[in-house]
Amino acid sequence: KFYACRFCHNDNEDHELNRYNVTTIQCIKCEKIQPFSLTCCNCNQRFGEQICYKCKLITGMTPDSKPIYHCDGCKMCNVGIAELNIHCDKCDGCFDKRYFQEHQCGMLGEQCMVCMGDLKKSIYPSLVLDCSHSLHFHCYETMLKSQNYQCPMCKKLMLNNEMKDEFNQDLDEVYQKMIPLDFLDQFCLCLCYECNQKFVTYQHPNQLYNCSKCQSFNCDMIKDADCNEFQKQLQLFPNQRLPKLPTQENITSILEKQYKISIEEILQKLNIEFNELTLTLFPAIVENLPEKIEDLKMFFWNDTEEFEEFEEVG
Numbered sequence: 001k002f003y004a005c006r007f008c009h010n011d012n013e014d015h016e017l018n019r020y021n022v023t024t025i026q027c028i029k030c031e032k033i034q035p036f037s038l039t040c041c042n043c044n045q046r047f048g049e050q051i052c053y054k055c056k057l058i059t060g061m062t063p064d065s066k067p068i069y070h071c072d073g074c075k076m077c078n079v080g081i082a083e084l085n086i087h088c089d090k091c092d093g094c095f096d097k098r099y100f101q102e103h104q105c106g107m108l109g110e111q112c113m114v115c116m117g118d119l120k121k122s123i124y125p126s127l128v129l130d131c132s133h134s135l136h137f138h139c140y141e142t143m144l145k146s147q148n149y150q151c152p153m154c155k156k157l158m159l160n161n162e163m164k165d166e167f168n169q170d171l172d173e174v175y176q177k178m179i180p181l182d183f184l185d186q187f188c189l190c191l192c193y194e195c196n197q198k199f200v201t202y203q204h205p206n207q208l209y210n211c212s213k214c215q216s217f218n219c220d221m222i223k224d225a226d227c228n229e230f231q232k233q234l235q236l237f238p239n240q241r242l243p244k245l246p247t248q249e250n251i252t253s254i255l256e257k258q259y260k261i262s263i264e265e266i267l268q269k270l271n272i273e274f275n276e277l278t279l280t281l282f283p284a285i286v287e288n289l290p291e292k293i294e295d296l297k298m299f300f301w302n303d304t305e306e307f308e309e310f311e312e313v314g
């Protein structure tokens, strides 16, 4: 009996088709019965794009079918191109050649951590990351395309060294934009996913934190921290890369623009030297600052109405 494919066979028979036992096919056009092949020996009708005599498989019958190659190691046909993939006997799976050399041999997991599909019996090549977590190669490419660079298991970057440098450089550009004045006394404790270092730094409007040990931006804030914790941090890591802080000129122009009052007037009211005001806005550098900052905030960051009241009273 003849069927269009093994699924049609299985739907109509009480047993599953063992496709390795298929020896003959019948041409759909001229109905000639002949040995398993890609084109009809009688009318030259093509049955598909690719044929595997070992698996008795013909593919390419639908426009969206992907290329396949037979791997003797996997004992089956995989999706992909033979020249781009290589079989590892120890891992019992096929890998993309570009990542084969550095693949963590013997660490191939059972399950893809992205789609939860089987890795060893899969028709798709796999990838073992530096962190030793594994996934399908096409699942990896899909994640990169959607700009998802962290390993779903351990959050380490799934990038090679060159790509990691690029990742950090891109974020450094954003990091180097000046932080707003009201972030100057906001600190937080962070964790670096690359080296597991914990560190205290300024909070950042773009949630960017630079590891004090390995300089990676693959970090997250854990919780708020205070000025004293930040001072301790700076003693341990005096060269820590901080976000761009406002200069004296920046602060002056921001205050003048925001409150339409000249810096001289502000200084007069506060009765302090310019340098002291500047330093006061950098709480980590001056001792006993939290209270002073609160005073200044009362003055500068209240809404305009209250500010005018203050002005009249003062």
Ligand SMILES: [Zn+2]
Binding pocket: 004, 005, 006, 007, 008, 009
């Ligand atoms: Zn069918």
Ligand SMILES: [Zn+2]
Binding pocket: 027, 028, 029, 030, 031, 032, 040, 041, 042, 043, 044, 045
């Ligand atoms: Zn034919």
Ligand SMILES: [Zn+2]
Binding pocket: 071, 072, 073, 074, 075, 086, 087, 088, 092, 093, 094
């Ligand atoms: Zn293989």
Ligand SMILES: [Zn+2]
Binding pocket: 052, 053, 054, 055, 056, 057, 069, 070, 071, 076, 077
């Ligand atoms: Zn095959």
Ligand SMILES: [Zn+2]
Binding pocket: 088, 089, 090, 091, 092, 103, 104, 105, 106
């Ligand atoms: Zn291997």
Ligand SMILES: [Zn+2]
Binding pocket: 112, 113, 114, 115, 116, 117, 135, 136, 139
């Ligand atoms: Zn997958």
Ligand SMILES: [Zn+2]
Binding pocket: 129, 131, 132, 133, 151, 152, 153, 154, 155, 156
């Ligand atoms: Zn991982």
Ligand SMILES: [Zn+2]
Binding pocket: 192, 193, 194, 195, 196, 197, 211, 212, 213, 214, 215, 216
């Ligand atoms: Zn780090």
